[in-house]
Amino acid sequence: MQSTISSQIGLLENYRNVRAQTQFLCDPLEIEDFVVQPVMDVSPLKWHLGHTTWFFETFILKPNVSGYQEFHPKYPLLFNSYYISAGERWSRENRGQLTRPTVKEVFEYRSYVNDEMEKFLTGAVPEEIASVAVLGLNHEQQHQELFLYDIKRILGDNPLHPPYRTDKRNFQDIEVKRNWLNVDEGIYDVGYQGNDFHFDNEEGRHKVFLHNYKIASQLVTNGEYLEFIKDGGYTNHMLWLSEAWDWVNENKIKAPRYWSQEDGGAWWNYTLHGFEPIELHDPLCHISYYEADAFAKWKGFRLPTEQEWEVACNTFSPEVSKKVNFVEENNFRPIQTDDHSFFGNVWEWTASPYAPYPYYNPPEGALGEYNGKFMVNQMVLRGGSFGTARNHLRSTYRNFFHPHLRWMFSGIRLAKHI
Known part of the structure; x- marks a missing residue:
């Protein structure tokens, strides 16, 4: 390191x-x-x-x-x-x-x-x-x-819904059309290579074979997920993994974290600016892996693997653009941007379990406990969020959470086979 x-x-x-x-x-x-x-x-x-x-x-x-x-x-x-x-x-x-x-x-x-x-x-x-x-x-x-x-x-969770920040929304509400980015079949290198700072779980760099695939140019929006809800997504057991279906029913899950419907009418959500109407064009946030997987199936697509995500990011967004929504922008919420949004806005669930790369070798002593001991029963997320520092991210950065969690800033990017 x-x-x-x-x-x-x-x-x-x-x-x-x-x-x-x-x-x-x-x-x-x-x-x-x-x-x-x-x-x-x-x-x-x-x-x-x-x-x-x-x-x-x-x-x-x-x-x-x-x-x-x-x-x-x-x-x-x-x-x-x-x-x-x-x-x-x-x-x-x-x-x-x-x-x-x-x-x-x-x-x-x-x-x-x-x-x-x-x-x-x-x-x-x-x-x-x-x-x-x-x-x-x-x-x-x-x-x-x-x-x-x-x-x-x-x-x-406070009934008063007090805002953390009282800043006004200072950005343009835009709608960006999603398209599919093609990645050709081939052998690719993934994992960190270089001399700058990185976490040990990004080592060691290795080759992977990827079939032809397409990955979405934009994140899933609130409006798209609302259609999933209206179509009975939370009541269709065929969309859910068995463990996920148990989670939905045991916890009475009916919408993303912080969403609520006013008397069967308009949908609202709590943001760090307070209780607000849902912005349909904004990227979806506060989704568990279970929900991300079910939504992808409902759409007829899938989640990308973390290797597919990294290769696509390096191919289409090798540099972090100035439009990225990181914590320094002080938006404190996901917003729609007209780049590919591989960085910032929300962490993107992948279909990959959190496991060591080939040649992984954690450091000795207490600092060796930083990442390796958690490589079980968790899923990988990529890309950072509106709460992440700009200089903290790389295309090789591997975040990880248990599949049922959703209090973090997590969302969805779709992929599909060709």
């Missing part, structure tokens, strides 16, 4: 920028918003702040700064997530039980570690340690996106 930072000044500046972005995401919130944990998948927002700070304290400062005094001896227990090699952990489902440390104390913890990291990064930092710092920054960017998932769940 190599650092993308060419100088210590660059590393320090990058550290400041990432930590400042976290603060920016916190600015619209009230103190009560930081302490709620409605379900196990949602962590209290103050936990995200503490955990990303714990990462730098645990993997940078404590092992590399002589005489470093940790902020609080019990914080490693509270803010370790799943790194068994790094010590004991407070159980995930009980993070919301703790009123202490207070939100104020967690921000003091961040400030303390920021000061220590500033001093450390001002000096000469060996490349091996710099690469861990860059991993920590990418790790914090992941938690910035999780932060948005979680605050939307916290506010979206």
Whole structure:
């Protein structure tokens, strides 16, 4: 794993920028918003702040700064997530039980570690340690996106439907015609190749054979999915995998997460701007793999494999365009763009289970637990979302979630055989 930072000044500046972005995401919130944990998948927002700070304290400062005094001896227990090699952990489902440390104390913890990291990064930092710092920054960017998932769940399930942001919709509502992009049969290379930062699950690069296929030039929209609902998509068992059908019925699923119908009439949804009418042209969001697979079958198509997605992205969108909807645009919602939208807007479900590539070799120690231990019972998503940082994405980036989850910013791109 190599650092993308060419100088210590660059590393320090990058550290400041990432930590400042976290603060920016916190600015619209009230103190009560930081302490709620409605379900196990949602962590209290103050936990995200503490955990990303714990990462730098645990993997940078404590092992590399002589005489470093940790902020609080019990914080490693509270803010370790799943790194068994790094010590004991407070159980995930009980993070919301703790009123202490207070939100104020967690921000003091961040400030303390920021000061220590500033001093450390001002000096000469060996490349091996710099690469861990860059991993920590990418790790914090992941938690910035999780932060948005979680605050939307916290506010979206509130009967008051309070907005996270009150900014007005500042972009043109456009309708883009979908067409099919052709990819020829052949042998292709997939996986990361280069010296810039990447996660270990993107290694190693290998060859795959792909048959002729077509992939949609645009994401599935709210309007298209509404037709699926109206046609009885949630009541037609022939469209659903067996496990998915059980999930639909046990949880009484009738629409995407945050959608609701007003007295059998107009459809509304909760966005980070509040409770709003559904924009039919916007890309669909908050869909589980189960729903994505059922919708694709209803349309007579399928989901692409992650290899098909990566090859198509490299073929038709090798560079990230200026039109991409990332978190820096401050839209905080998916919007229709007139590019192919392989990057940004919503994470795209693929038909591929999350598994190691050939030659996969995770690093030793606690950081080796970052990805590999989760390579079971999950599906791969590609492309990023409106909550993802622009400099965080690559065509080889592999996200992964369990197939029933949908509180994240997830959507659909269709594919078909030729």
